[in-house]
Each structure stands twice: as C-alpha cells, then as structure tokens.
Amino acid sequence: xxxxxxxxxxxxxxxxxxxxxxxxxxxxxxxxxxxxxxxxxxxxxxxxxxxxxxxxxxxxxxxxxxxxxxxxxxxxxxxxxxxxxxxxxxxxxxxxxxxxxxxxxxxxxxxxxxxxxxxxxxxxxxxxxxxxxxxxxxxxxxxxxxxxxxxxxxxxxxxxxxxxxxxxxxxxxxxxxxxxxxxxxxxxxxxxxxxxxxxxxxxxxxxxxxxxxxxxxxxxxxxxxxxxxxxxxxxxxxxxxxxxxxxxxxxxxxxxxxxxxxxxxxxxxxxxxxxxxxxxxxxxxxxxxxxxxxxxxxxxxxxxxxxxxxxxxxxxxxxxxxxxxxxxxxxxxxxxxxxxxxxxxxxxxxxxxxxxxxxxxxxxxxxxxxxxxxxxxxxxxxxxxxxxxxxxxxxxxxxxxxxxxxxxxxxxxxxxxxxxxxxxxxxxxxxxxxxxxxxxx
Numbered sequence: 001x002x003x004x005x006x007x008x009x010x011x012x013x014x015x016x017x018x019x020x021x022x023x024x025x026x027x028x029x030x031x032x033x034x035x036x037x038x039x040x041x042x043x044x045x046x047x048x049x050x051x052x053x054x055x056x057x058x059x060x061x062x063x064x065x066x067x068x069x070x071x072x073x074x075x076x077x078x079x080x081x082x083x084x085x086x087x088x089x090x091x092x093x094x095x096x097x098x099x100x101x102x103x104x105x106x107x108x109x110x111x112x113x114x115x116x117x118x119x120x121x122x123x124x125x126x127x128x129x130x131x132x133x134x135x136x137x138x139x140x141x142x143x144x145x146x147x148x149x150x151x152x153x154x155x156x157x158x159x160x161x162x163x164x165x166x167x168x169x170x171x172x173x174x175x176x177x178x179x180x181x182x183x184x185x186x187x188x189x190x191x192x193x194x195x196x197x198x199x200x201x202x203x204x205x206x207x208x209x210x211x212x213x214x215x216x217x218x219x220x221x222x223x224x225x226x227x228x229x230x231x232x233x234x235x236x237x238x239x240x241x242x243x244x245x246x247x248x249x250x251x252x253x254x255x256x257x258x259x260x261x262x263x264x265x266x267x268x269x270x271x272x273x274x275x276x277x278x279x280x281x282x283x284x285x286x287x288x289x290x291x292x293x294x295x296x297x298x299x300x301x302x303x304x305x306x307x308x309x310x311x312x313x314x315x316x317x318x319x320x321x322x323x324x325x326x327x328x329x330x331x332x333x334x335x336x337x338x339x340x341x342x343x344x345x346x347x348x349x350x351x352x353x354x355x356x357x358x359x360x361x362x363x364x365x366x367x368x369x370x371x372x373x374x375x376x377x378x379x380x381x382x383x384x385x386x387x388x389x390x391x392x393x394x395x396x397x398x399x400x401x402x403x404x405x406x407x408x409x410x411x412x413x414x415x416x417x418x419x420x421x422x423x424x425x426x427x428x429x430x431x432x433x434x435x436x437x438x439x440x441x
Contacts (some may be wrong), residue, residue, distance in 0.1 A: 011312040015289045021161040023285035025152070025168045036193045039179045050130025053123045054194075057131075058138055058145075063248055065146055066366045067240035068099045069153035070374045073288070075236060076157025077375060081299025082439035089221035092154030092212060098237075099150035101230070103143025110139055126440075130190050130388030137194035143203035144198070151208025156292050165397070167207050176201035237440075239379025246386040250393050250417060256314045257401050257410055265407055268348035271339045272411070276356055279324045283364055286316055287371025294375030301437040310429060313368050321364025328357035348407050355411040362418045366440075369425035377441035378434045384422035393417035 036055075039049045074097035079088035111116070152164045175197055182192030216223050258269035274295045290313050297306040332353045336346040373382055396416050400409030428434055 003154035011309050012372065013314075014293060014309075014419065015313060015316060018156075018159065018161045018289035018292055019285040021165040022156070023282055025165040026281045026284060026288075036175075036197060039176075039183050040190055040193050040226060041190060043183070046126045046302060047130045050123070050132075050134055051193065053118060053127060054134035054138065056121055057117050057135060058225040059100035060248065061142070062145055062149070064241065065099075065102065065149060066244055066245055067132050067237035068095060068102075068146055068149040069156070070291060071095065071237040071379070072153030073156040073291045074375050074377050075233070076154055077159070078299035078377070079432065080158060080396045080437050081302075083300070084439055086219045086221045087439065088224070089154075089212065089216050089219055090155065091229065091233070092150070092157065093216060093221065093223055094235045095150040095153060095225055096147055096212065097225040098211070098230050098233045099141050099146035103146040106142050107139050110142075113138070113218040114246075115201055131241075134190075134193050134194045134433035137191055137198060141194075141201045142200035144201040147205040149200065149351070150207060151212060151276060153162050153207065154208070154212055155221055156288060157295065159292055159296065161288065161292075161337035161436055163211065164408060167204050170207070171200045171204035174203055190433050200346025209335045224358070236377065236379060238380075240374065242383035243379070243386040246383070246390040250414070253397060254410060254414060256423065257397055258407065260401070260411075261406065264342065264344040264348060267340065267342070267345045268352055269407055269410065271345075271349055272352040272356055272407075275328065275335075275353065279328075279356075279360060280367070280432065282324065283317065283320060284368035284371075286364075287318065287374075289313070290368055290371035291375035294372045295377070298437050298441075299439055300436060301430075303435055305435065306435055310372050313372065314365060314429075317364035317366075318361055319364070324364075325357040325360035328353055328360065332357070341416035352407050352411055355415060359411075359415050359418055362415070362422050365417055366421045366425060369429050373425065373428060373434055376434045376436065378428070381434065385421065385428070388424060389417050389420040391418045 036051055037048065039052045075091045075095070076088045079085070079091055114132050114135050115128075117135065118128050121131070125365055148167075155161070155163050178196030178199055179193050182188045182196050183190075186192060188195065213223060215221070255266075255269070256274075259266040280346045290310075293309055293313075294306060297309060332350060335353065336349040339349070340346060370382065393413055393416060395408060397413035400413055404407070405412070
C-alpha cells in the first residue's frame, strides 16, 4: 500500500506519535528558567530581577537560532524519505557543527557586549550587576544550547520525538539538583544558578552528540565538518532566521505598546500572552510533526501522500484550535483570579481572553501550515510572507493605540496579523510550487 492511499486513521497515529512527545519536550524546556527563578527568588528581589533580564536576552537568542532545529529537521527528513539514512545522518551532523560554530562565535562577540545588552533590556543599577553575572556565566552554555537545537532537529527528522522528550526531562531534573547544590548549599549566589544551567545544558548536548555519533557509526556516516554541508545548512536556515526575526518584532512591539498603555494593561496583557503561549506550545507540537512528516514524504517523491497528510494536519490544527478556544471560554470566568486581585486587571483580562479564544482556530491553521512549509524547505516564502504580515501588524497596532482602543485594539491587531499569515500560508498550501520532491530541495 502506498503512502498516498493510507487511511486517515494511519495519518492520525503518525501525527500523534510525533506530536505528543514533541509537546512534552516543548513544555519541559521553559522549566529550565522556571526552576532557576524559583531558587534565585530566595536570594532577593534584585537577583530575581537580574535573572529576568538575563533570561529575556538568552530567550531572544535561542528564539532567533531555532532555525538550527527546524532547518535540520526538514533536511534530515527529506533524506529519510529518499531512503538514504547515511546522507540523513551526514546532514544532521553538518547542522550540529554549524550550531557549535555559531555558539563559539557568539561567546567571542557577546562577551564585551554584556553591559550594553543589560542596559538595552532596561535593567536598573541595582539589578544590572546580577544580570551581567548571570549572562557572563551563561555565555559558556550557548554552544550547548545551540547543539541541543540542532540535535533535536536531527532526531525529529529521523521521526524520533521521544528521545528529545527524555533528554529534556533529564536536563531539567539535573538543573534543579545542581541549582539547589550551588545556590543554596554552596552559597554561590546567582552565578551558581547560571553554572547549574550551563552544566545541565552541556550534559544534554553531550547526550545528543552521543546518540548521533552512534547512528553515524552504525551507518558509516562521516563525522568531520564538511564545508559544503555547512554552507547548505546555513543557506537553508537564512530564510527561517528572517521569519523568526519578523515574528519576534511582533512580540516585542506588542509588549512595548501594552506597557505604554499603563500598569493594569501590561499586567493583563502579560497574563493573556502567557495563556496564548501555553496554547501555542500545543499547536507547535503538531507543526513539528508536520515538519518531520512533510520532509519525509517529499523526500520519497510522494506528492499525493504529501497532499493527503497536509489536509489531515490542517484539520488537526482546526480541531485543536476550536477545542482550545472552548477551553479558554470555559475557564475564563475564574482564570483572572489565579493571577491578580486587582479589579481593573481582571476586567481587562476577561476581555482579552475572549479574543484569545476566538483566535485559536486561526492559530491552529497558521501553526500547522507554517510547520508543513518548514518541512518542505520553503524558507524563502515563509520569510517573505511573515515580513508582509508584520508590516500589516505594525501600522494597525500603532493606529489602534493612538485612538485609545486599549488591549482590545492590540489583540485585534494581533488577530489581523494571524489572519494575514493564514491567508498567505493557505494560498501557498493550495498550490503545488512548495512541493519540491527529492532528497535535496
């Protein structure tokens, strides 16, 4: 039976097999910083503020470098579909070498810029020294962080999302133990929290390296860096880098506008955005499955199978989006009480959650189609259309802010941004130009 004739239930099992562990890994990753926050919070307010500033800087860096995971997933999955496991491992190793090279370059470039980075994030004179301390130590963990991204991409491309979940859980557990030891027992302060995270990240990266090296040995794949392979990985990731940077602009501008509205507005926006982010993790798990499955089908030259599984994943996105929207509406009456006792913030949050709920089906389609096109290696189109959506968002958000539309206006601008992305991604998915078959796009 060919893949194009597989029943929908078979596609469902495949999607779930990849998406469920991917969701677990996505949720586990932010727990690194949460565990740091819980422990550092006992040191004092200034130390916790320093961690917050440093964490934002590191999160921005990782967010921009996520192309190392996405691009590697797509490339490896294509080779798997083409039946060339040796070339798949080879391409994954090139991605990991690229991650290591970028990580070392960031240490060299970032070290003298730490004071400027801390100032750019608005740290007060009391908080700044702690933020700088955490960043100086954490810089040594950046190569490991990026190798983890690339290693995750390799395993996802190999249709394995369970191992990244196990590595995330192990790294998170080790991070907690080391932070308790260094911060509380040895009294190293905020530097101890940073060293604990660096060591845990290094251990996780080492696991990925060992898993990939074992696969390389099993399939006789070379492990030395290959300049052509590095260039291919870097070129494939450039479009995804632009896409991610455009997404980040929207997130930063949204927070900036909410902060300018007032204290109640930024408080309500942050809670609403955290709800949005949690739901995005679940939808992104389907997108990750889309990356791996689409790349494999196109690598195998199966256009009909690609079209069928794309249609199925879009329905999954719509269904999950509707379900998440209904859940938000269900918990909306009592959810604000978990975060604040301020009546003004509660009212603003209640209104915001209505729009968050309404946008979930749209978000489901956008996340799934984004993942599918990433899996197809359609980075140039994704970069161009994400920039278009951002250009649509920016004036809308500014105009609505100027006319005092409040948080409803800001969330409406975000909704317009999502609708623009859904339209541009949907138009692409309906055509055939993105479905380039073969082991290499």
